[in-house]
Amino acid sequence: MRKAFPFSAIVGQTEMKQALLMAAVEPRLGGVMVFGDRGTGKSTAVRALAALLPPMMIVPGCRYSCAPVDSAPCIEGCRERAGKAVQQVPVPFVDLPLGATEDRVVGSLDLERALATGEKRFEPGLLAKANRGFLYIDEINLLEDHLVDLLLDVAVSGQNVVEREGLSIRHPARFILVGSGNPEEGELRPQLLDRFGLSVDVRTPTDIGDRIEIVKRCDAFDREPDAFCARFEDAEHKVVDQIAAARKRLPKVEVPDSILELGTRLCQAVGADGLRGELTLLRAARATAALAGKKLVAPHHLASVATLALRHRMRKNVLDDTGSTARIERAVAELVAA
Incomplete structure (x- = not known):
C-alpha cells in the first residue's frame, strides 16, 4: 500500500492545516470545506492527516466500525458476539466519487446473498465505511443534488436511514466531512455549505522559494517515498502527540x-x-x-x-x-x- 505524503512536509497552506487539525481534535465542528485552485494540495493534506491519526478501537468484525465503549446497540449485535474483544484499525478515509450511485453511498440489498439463499441482508455503503473517520468529496460543488440531500440528512442526524427493497435499516454514520472544490466550476448549495463548520480558501503559492520547495518535495516523495517519510518521522510524531494531548485536554x-x-x-x-x-x-x-x-x-x-x-x-x-x-x-x- 502506497504511503501517504507526510502532513508535516506540506509547505505553506497554514490555514488549511490549522482547520484540519481543529476538525481532528473536535469532530463536532462539522467538517471542513476547502475552496481553491487545482493542484494546491487539498486532497494531499486530508489524506495525510487521516493517515497520521492513531488507530481507533472497534468491535471485531463490525461492518460499521462500532466503538467498544459506545452504549448504543449495533444493528448487527456485534458486541454480544464479540464480548470484550477489541480490534485496532486505521482511521477510515473514504473518497466519495462524483459518479457514485445512491445505492453505493447509502447501502443496498445484498443481491448475491438474496439470490443464493433468499435471505434479505443489508450491504453497507460508503457512509457506513466512513463512520468515525473521514468522508472526502473532491469537487463537491459538482455533486448531484439527490446526493447532496442525502448528505444533509446524515450530517444533521449522524445516522443513515435506509427504507427500500423491503429493508428498514438505521446505522451510525458520524464522520468528519471534508469537501474541496474550485468556485469557478460551480457554486456549492447554501444548505450544504452551511453544514461545514470551517471554510478555507487555498491559493497557488506566489513565493518562488515555496514553489521550488514544493516541487522538490513532491519529486523526492515520488522517487523514494520511504526515505522521504523517514525525514519527517520526528515531525509527524510531534503532530500525533499534539492531537492526542489536545483531545485529552479539550x-x-x-x-x-x-x-x-x-x-x-x-x-x-x-x-x-x-x-x-x-x-x-x-x-x-x-x-x-x-x-x-x-x-x-x-x-x-x-x-x-x-x-x-x-x-x-x-x-x-x-x-x-x-x-x-x-x-x-x-x-x-x-x-x-x-
Whole structure:
C-alpha cells in the first residue's frame, strides 16, 4: 500500500492545516470545506492527516466500525458476539466519487446473498465505511443534488436511514466531512455549505522559494517515498502527540462568558446568518486553545479562527464591495482590540 505524503512536509497552506487539525481534535465542528485552485494540495493534506491519526478501537468484525465503549446497540449485535474483544484499525478515509450511485453511498440489498439463499441482508455503503473517520468529496460543488440531500440528512442526524427493497435499516454514520472544490466550476448549495463548520480558501503559492520547495518535495516523495517519510518521522510524531494531548485536554478547556459575548458581537458585526456561527466559533476557539496547550480560551484564540468559522456564513452587503475575509478581519481588529 502506497504511503501517504507526510502532513508535516506540506509547505505553506497554514490555514488549511490549522482547520484540519481543529476538525481532528473536535469532530463536532462539522467538517471542513476547502475552496481553491487545482493542484494546491487539498486532497494531499486530508489524506495525510487521516493517515497520521492513531488507530481507533472497534468491535471485531463490525461492518460499521462500532466503538467498544459506545452504549448504543449495533444493528448487527456485534458486541454480544464479540464480548470484550477489541480490534485496532486505521482511521477510515473514504473518497466519495462524483459518479457514485445512491445505492453505493447509502447501502443496498445484498443481491448475491438474496439470490443464493433468499435471505434479505443489508450491504453497507460508503457512509457506513466512513463512520468515525473521514468522508472526502473532491469537487463537491459538482455533486448531484439527490446526493447532496442525502448528505444533509446524515450530517444533521449522524445516522443513515435506509427504507427500500423491503429493508428498514438505521446505522451510525458520524464522520468528519471534508469537501474541496474550485468556485469557478460551480457554486456549492447554501444548505450544504452551511453544514461545514470551517471554510478555507487555498491559493497557488506566489513565493518562488515555496514553489521550488514544493516541487522538490513532491519529486523526492515520488522517487523514494520511504526515505522521504523517514525525514519527517520526528515531525509527524510531534503532530500525533499534539492531537492526542489536545483531545485529552479539550473537555477541560473553559470558555469565559466574556469570550461568548465577544463571539456574539463578532457574528452580529459581520452579519452572519443563524446561530451556527457562534457555536462554531466556540468549538473552534476551544479546539485551538487545546492544541496550544491552554485550559482557558482567550480573545486571540477566537480571533485566529474567526475567518475560518464565519466567511461562508455572511450575508452579502451591496454597500460593501470588500470580500468576506476583509470584512471579518476588520471586525476582529475593532472588537478584539477594544
